Amino acid sequence: MAPPYAIGIEAVTDTQAISVTEPLTAESVAARREKSAKFVGGTAAYTTSDFYKNPFLGNKPKAKRWDHYISLESKSRQPSSLKAAAKFLNNPGLISLGGGLPCPEYFPIEGLTFKVPSPPQFTEEETKASGTVVKAGKYDVSEGRSSYDLSIALNYGLGSGSAQLIRFVTEHTEIVCKPPYADWHCALTVGNTSALEQALRIFCERGDYVLSEEYTFASAVETALPLGIKFAAVKMDAEGLLPESMDEVLTNWDVNARGARKPRVLYTVPSGQNPTGATQGTARRHAIYKVAQKHDCYIFEDEPYYFLQMQPYTGPDSPAVPPPKNNEEFLKALIPTYLSMDIDGRVMRMDSFSKVIAPGTRVGWITASEQIVERFIRHNECGVQNPSGLSQVFLYKMLDESWGHAGYLGWLINLRLQYTSRRDAILHACEKFLPKNIVSWNPPAAGMFLWLKVDHTLHPSAKTATPLSIAEIEEQVFLVAIENGVLISRGSWFTAERSGFVAKELFFRATFAAATEEKMAEAIERFGAAVRTCFGVEQHGN
Amino acid sequence: MAPPYAIGIEAVTDTQAISVTEPLTAESVAARREKSAKFVGGTAAYTTSDFYKNPFLGNKPKAKRWDHYISLESKSRQPSSLKAAAKFLNNPGLISLGGGLPCPEYFPIEGLTFKVPSPPQFTEEETKASGTVVKAGKYDVSEGRSSYDLSIALNYGLGSGSAQLIRFVTEHTEIVCKPPYADWHCALTVGNTSALEQALRIFCERGDYVLSEEYTFASAVETALPLGIKFAAVKMDAEGLLPESMDEVLTNWDVNARGARKPRVLYTVPSGQNPTGATQGTARRHAIYKVAQKHDCYIFEDEPYYFLQMQPYTGPDSPAVPPPKNNEEFLKALIPTYLSMDIDGRVMRMDSFSKVIAPGTRVGWITASEQIVERFIRHNECGVQNPSGLSQVFLYKMLDESWGHAGYLGWLINLRLQYTSRRDAILHACEKFLPKNIVSWNPPAAGMFLWLKVDHTLHPSAKTATPLSIAEIEEQVFLVAIENGVLISRGSWFTAERSGFVAKELFFRATFAAATEEKMAEAIERFGAAVRTCFGVEQHGN
Structure with a gap:
């Protein structure tokens, strides 16, 4: 379903029949939505990436099962009885005295308005002069103005995050990563550090080691240590983590000397690694994935900087490389993600809006196999629940209703050039x-x-x-x-x-x-x- | 410091010298701020409740230490080295190439506007007709228009939450609870379920029991169980948890039969308990606190419904009890909180905006002794970090700059009457x-x-x-x-x-x-x- 209206940029008008077996592109999203079932995104609406993915995935394999790696904590998470009762909410005419959801009448906000850039005019000056004013009212959905509104965004939601934003990030992930297995899913997070904490609690027990680059994001180490999880260093070169070193560490793992079983997880920041700035090239990623397969290692792909890949550096005196001419060229210039080569479903990719929109949104998402995302959502339900509804409505209104996927890629190209210049x-x-x-x-x-x-x-x-x-x-x-x-x-x-x-x-x-x-x-x-x-x-x- | 401007309601103009030893009221906040040091609330500014509390607390005792109860996980949390380096940021003229904070120039939002009720006109119709339009610009602080803006709210913050909102909730807590010990602190949370998860991880080990009402919030039980923590039931009557039953359970705790050490924590929802709706009266709370002292039990006071205390029920045919005439009468009508009787510092009070503003803000706060809040903040730093900046800026602009404490209490009285009617x-x-x-x-x-x-x-x-x-x-x-x-x-x-x-x-x-x-x-x-x-x-x- 196309959103009822699009503000600021031209709505994609190509509703020509496109083959659903063709890869999704920013331009073909509208046509995909037209062919999909009616979008359902009411208060605490159940949602899953499956609603928004290419329905013809039968020829792709399903992900491996990770039962043998799931921690005691994560294994014991049960779906909530109250949430299970939500299935009755579809009965026509049913009145619910079940869940304690406050009445939106008491949300003290009448409407929300914000001004965002009008692609491709992305600078602060241009936005001031000719930005797009985006509005979110309280009852836009029931009044037919939008697919998302404040009465929904400001009420409780489910552990997946809102249907509106799950649809957007699922489509975005399909456009960028095209995961090669069938049952991949997305779930919203409140940022990659929180996602990493939850991921560690799914895969590790106290006493475990996790592999990582020998120099790594300090907060990742500090997130793991109190859980009793240590990082084991893998050597690096200018392209980051060395597959030979990873193989060597795993092959020669000495359970007695280390006082711990062989690591089952690799934590890596493949692009613009923090702190070294190193970026793994395509061949390097394939080689690392192969080592992970050899040792049955699961991969945490922490990618806050993925879209801060820059133009090649040409030195102080040489002319700059011309920027990507269009979205297609831009996407081709990006190094493939681990998720895009993940035929086993052994990768949890962690994406974040912190570096590409703003850290204060506290919104990111994970992509992994259905089994792992389900465990993650169970934890969300008994923890952070889901990101702020104000953040979700801001992101949805800007990214989906105003910019659309094509406009968002335009924004990312703009960021690429800004960071190149810095x-x-x-x-x-x-x-x-x-x-x-x-x-x-x-x-x-x-x-x-x-x-x-x-x-x-x-x-x-x-x-x-x-x-x-x-x-x-x-x-x-x-x-x-x-x-x-x-x-x-x-x-x-x-x-x-x-x-x-x-x-x-x-x-x-x-x-x-x-x-x-x-x-x-x-x-x-x-x-x-x-x-x-x-x-x-x-x-x-x- | 008073905020540079107040929109929508009359700024409190009483800047008469008031004694700082008098209890803080909604009306005396402005005078307190006048006397305080200049408010500092820049990007990721360090903050603590101490900045905003009554400075003359010397005669109050300090909280007990809880070292003997802190879990292995929580004990091993260390302050981050990067965050420790932030102390140098005060050096005049220093340029930081330290933290990876994105430049606000790249936050794609020019300004945020929302319409909120103008106290005391709180209905949706009144807000539509005569609500207050509140604005947050990107650079309002450097341009002298406000104490908070989007460039700060949308960047990274510290694990405490923003200085702006910590100031507001600290003052609010002092007005409502007047904690009787000196070193109480507040920290923002992303809601009470998340706060409970973190609290359990601070105080409990796998295998522990926590006491609670025999019927309790299902998500609380489901948050504890995967952590290996079970709930032990305390009997209830119409006023909720029975102190005699609590004493009996603790006194007769059979380590062998239970396979667990004696519980150290009571989890209780004192007001409008979920699911029983029971509310502990003042005497009941004192009696329970005494039992907690006797067995050295720590108390998690989970109070999402505290301000949903209603007018006395008079039956279908009797006249209603007249509503509180003013904020003072309203506050007096509320049953005292555990925090207000907590001479030992053995209470972690969990407050939330979910039921009184909107669940989708995903903002709440805890109040506890400095030692416990510090452990909590350490966990935030390696987890959820802090609530959404958009939620924080919305709450700050409405609660602090537009309504002020007096207006917020007016809103809570309004809610009280709405829920009474329901x-x-x-x-x-x-x-x-x-x-x-x-x-x-x-x-x-x-x-x-x-x-x-x-x-x-x-x-x-x-x-x-x-x-x-x-x-x-x-x-x-x-x-x-x-x-x-x-x-x-x-x-x-x-x-x-x-x-x-x-x-x-x-x-x-x-x-x-x-x-x-x-x-x-x-x-x-x-x-x-x-x-x-x-x-x-x-x-x-x-």
Whole structure:
């Protein structure tokens, strides 16, 4: 079903019959919806990705079962008796005195209005001048104005998230990832950190190890540790996690030495990895997936930065690579996701709106096999429930009713170019201000982070009888940088394997997401000065 | 600091010096803020309730320490290294390349506008006609228009929740509860079910029991069970949980028979308990608190319905009790909270906006001692983080900038009267349509639920050689009610102690929150007919 109205951009008018066996594209969503059953999205409406997927998936295999990996906690989650009674709500004329849902009459909000960019005019100035005003009323659905409204969004929902947003993210996932197995499903989350916590509680028991890049998202490690789950480090190169190292860690896993069974889960950030900025290429991903198959490893694909893949870096003096001409070219330029190569259903992909719309929405989603998503939803029901209805109605109204899938891809192209320009600015500053004999880096292909390697062997204390440890040099540079007026993250904060860790190399992480290009340049200059001070070399420009 | 502007209602103008040792009231908040240090609420600003509380608390005792109760999981939560580095952000002129916070320039929203009631005109019609239009722009703070804006609300925040909303809920809690110990703190949650999950993970280990009312919120039991935590039933009467029964259960706890150590936690819904609708009176609460002290029991005070305390029920033919004349009278009419009598700091109070504003905000808060709130925030940081920024900005703009505390109390009085009218309507329908020799009930003093006791001994099968079990009669009545066109919840769904449970009495739960008064009457008539059918008595009006 097409939404009753579309604001701001042209509604897709191609309702020509298209083959449902053809891959879904942003342009063919409208036709798919036309052919689908009537959309049902009332208060706490039951929903599943199956309602919105290509119905002709018979030739794709079903996902593997993961019963042997599911934790005691997750295994014991039962569907709620009250929610099971919801099946009677379809009886015509039935009056419910069942669920304690407040009456929307008492929601103290009459209407919600917000102004969003009109694709392809995405800048703040353009939005101010010619943005689209999007409205959500309280009873738009019963009054025939929309498929979603405040009376629904502000009431209780189910653990899947709203039908409206599940439809959008399911279609988006099909357009971008085309999962190669049949029974994949989506469920909304309140962000990837929360999703990771729940995923760890589904797959792991206290005492387990999870594999990850040797330097990894500190909050991921800190989410796991209190649960009694440690990270085991896999070596990395400029493209991130090394499949050979993963195979080696798993093959030689010593249960007695580790005091733990062989890891069953790989946690990886394939694109613009935090903190290293590394991005796994296509071949690398296939190789890692193969190792996962060999050891029957499940993969947590944490991809907040997937759409922050940037244009190739061409250096300070070469012309930039022209941007993607259209959505199709853009999607082709993206490195394939693990989900897109997941013939076994061994991947839980975690997507988030935090980096591509705004962190404060607290909305993301997972995609995995039906079995795993069902376990996840059972946990949602006895935990976070679902994301804020205000966030859901904002995202739905903007992404679906106003922009549509095509407009959203346009927004993502725009972000790609914005981050390209920021990444280029920080790299130009590094070229200019850092002592290249001491500090080295790989131009990141995605994400928000630049990983700076500092050659600790050149530190003046190295030649003395009492050389500083790498940790001590790290602290020295960090503190001098603070004195110089720049805060930069210490590499050791991102250590995956924390107990008994002794650094062998010295790193710092800089983000190019936050500061303006001018401030970034100034900050890198200050950091360069700090390194020069600590390493006893002449200051830049002196 | 007073907010730079107030929209919609008169700003409180009494800036007369008031004694800070006097109890805080809705009316004295503005004066308190005037005397406080300048409000700081930028992006991911550090905040604590201490900033907003009465500074003269020296004569109040500090809370007890709970080290001996904190779980292995919670004990091992460490503050994040990255977040610790945030202390340097106060250095003047410092440029941060530290945290990966996206630039608000890329949040695709220009401004947010919503229409809310103008106190004391709270109905939908009045709001439509003369509601207050509240605006949140992207850069209102830097442009001097507000203390909160979209650039802050839509970025990452800290695990406490925003400074803006922590200030409001801290003041509100002080106005309503006046906690009698010094170091109480608030932290935002994404709702009480999520807060309960986190609280259980702080205080319990797999294998533990938690005490609760013998019939209790089904989702609470279902949140605990997968964690390996069972509920142990405490008997109830018309006022809810019986302190004598609680004392008896704890005193006679048989570690071997139960296979578990003595419970350390009481989970209770003191007002409008779900499902029984029972409300503990003041003396009852004091008696229960005393038993908790005797056995060193910690109390989870789950209070979504606290402000759904209603006017006394006077029956179908007596005049209604006049509504509270003002906020002071309203607050006095409320039964004191456990938090207000908590001299030990042994209570975690869980408040929620779900029942008093809207469930879809997914915002609530806990109040407990600093030690416990700090553990809670550590978990937030590696989990849900904080509620949606859109929800936070909506609540802040309406509750703080537009209504103020006095206006919010006015809204709560309005809700009290609305629910009184709904409760009275369902009770009148019960008086009229239910066979009173079979079905009995207590008029609820708070909440959304009416608990109907059905005398199973009068079932026709009772006199036969093969009497139906209570569970079978329950199913029969439930299904005949469905056939008659009414869904009503089965009492057994709310059993606290599930393993080996055999019902001794027969109950059904009806909500008066959702349906219109006419529909409720019709539904109760249908339920009455179902009971009469099952119990073989003449139909009403036949």
